[in-house]
Amino acid sequence: MTRPSLALKIAALGGLAFLHVPLGFILLYCFTTEERSYAFPPPGFTLKWFGVVWGRADIWAAVGLSLQVACLATAIALVLGTLAAGALARARFFGREPVSLLFVLPIALPGIVTGIALRQAFGLMDMPFSFWTIVLGHATFCIVVVYNNAVARLRRLSPSLIEASMDLGADAFQTFRLVILPNVGTALLAGGMLAFALSFDEVIVTTFTAGQQSTLPIWMLSELIRPRQRPVTNVVAVLVIAVTFLPILAAYYLTREGEAVAGSGK
């Protein structure tokens, strides 16, 4: 660790400020008494929007749907992404390159292409748009995040650890449970959280794969295009930020301890 120059310090803090100032303004506008324009500074302050949000059933329905979709999509992504990462982390076989490219494709391609393609495929398969089509759409790109996290950790996991475990008499399942899983567990957790966040937030693919149901992002999009009570959107936004802050904190501390374990294995 060396001493940073003043310019670097300012640039780094400036970058962070850039990331946070708009969020601060969202918080500020939660309390504004003005509901039709974005006038700055707000003409007055009130707490009534929190009460309004509490009473709005449409918001809670959207939150519930988003949570369910994100949980299921993350669960599917965790299973499929981990399998893919396990197969591709070290093995060398014919066609490995195109297959590993395939596993980053859903993120590398624009969401709108994925969205329309899936929409048409669901149409061809005569699948009505439902909760499940939303989940399938989300799982497609969530796999990528889990895969990326798991594959990076698996590559750093020394193969001699696995060999040692086998030499000491553990079978493949014991090795997986006692050696591999503890080493990649935190990476999976981090990947899962990222997948959850992506799904909870996704709007582009969802507009194509959702029927009449609205997830929280879809609800927000409709509020953005046809605003009714602008501060209500602010309150919802702040609640979402507040609710997601704790899992990030937890994920961070879990991954950090995991890094130390993985490092000692090298």
Next chain:
Amino acid sequence: MSLAIGLPAPREGLRRRLSDVLVRRRGLLLLLMLVPPLLWLGVVYLGSLFVFLAQSIFSIDEFSGTIVREPTLATLAELFSPANFDILLRTVAISAVVTLLCAVIGFPVAHYAARHAGPRAKAGFYLAVMMPLWSSYLVKVYGWKLLLAKEGAIGWFASHLGLGGALAWWLDLPVVGGPSLSVSYTGMVLVFTYLWLPFMILPVQAALERVPGSLIEAAGDLGASPGVAFRSVILPLAMPGVVAGAIFTFSLTLGDYIVPQIIGTSALVLGQAVYTLQGTAGNIPLAAAFSLVPILVMALFLTLAKKMGAFDAL
């Protein structure tokens, strides 16, 4: 195995036998692990992509509005009509500017967090980058709408800090300007940069953290000034991270149709064109043709990225 004679016999049973088969026959294990994800991504996802994109060789009957299922290159040629080609150029230019801005703003943050921050500050940086990443995409767009609106905060601060003239001058400029920040390219690029910045910071930071400190010390010992060491050691080693981040920033900007719809000029970008074509216009063939462009651009990008080892920095 002869060494194991003195040890207690390993547990026998179905599980053990299954385990032995899996360990001995690596190919089978690999196959079992690859089949489920490949069934989803390789068959369903790739299949639906193919079915959608293949329609770009069909055309649309102008009178009935139905799809004519006869191979033709006319739809692809339509992309090069002046109006459509403008859309493509505009979108690629915006994505390039956004990527560049993300790299310029993100690099110092990543560099500070990776090489100068102590454990506590590092935790702070990480959370400070993850928090905006986790907050809802639309809410962030909305936050910028608040800031950029004519009556909004940026205008207010500009006029109270005596910068009202500068803002007006900027808005009068031909391409980047507009009636207000929230209906200009400047606003659109700012919002995109803001949205995708964490996607740039994280891989760059990961790449920088992997640069061994001994390399930099060696550069110093060999007489390189900190500036030279930065340019000839740190920057080349961080490039895979920048490219990995650019994959996200570029691709995400290429396909977005929501930001330009909420903040931006009336001129269409690629995502909006595809959205209108597949929706109200009902012209799936042309929508597919348009969708081929970002895919080709990203294919080129990914090939280059792979050469630079960017995937190891993800």
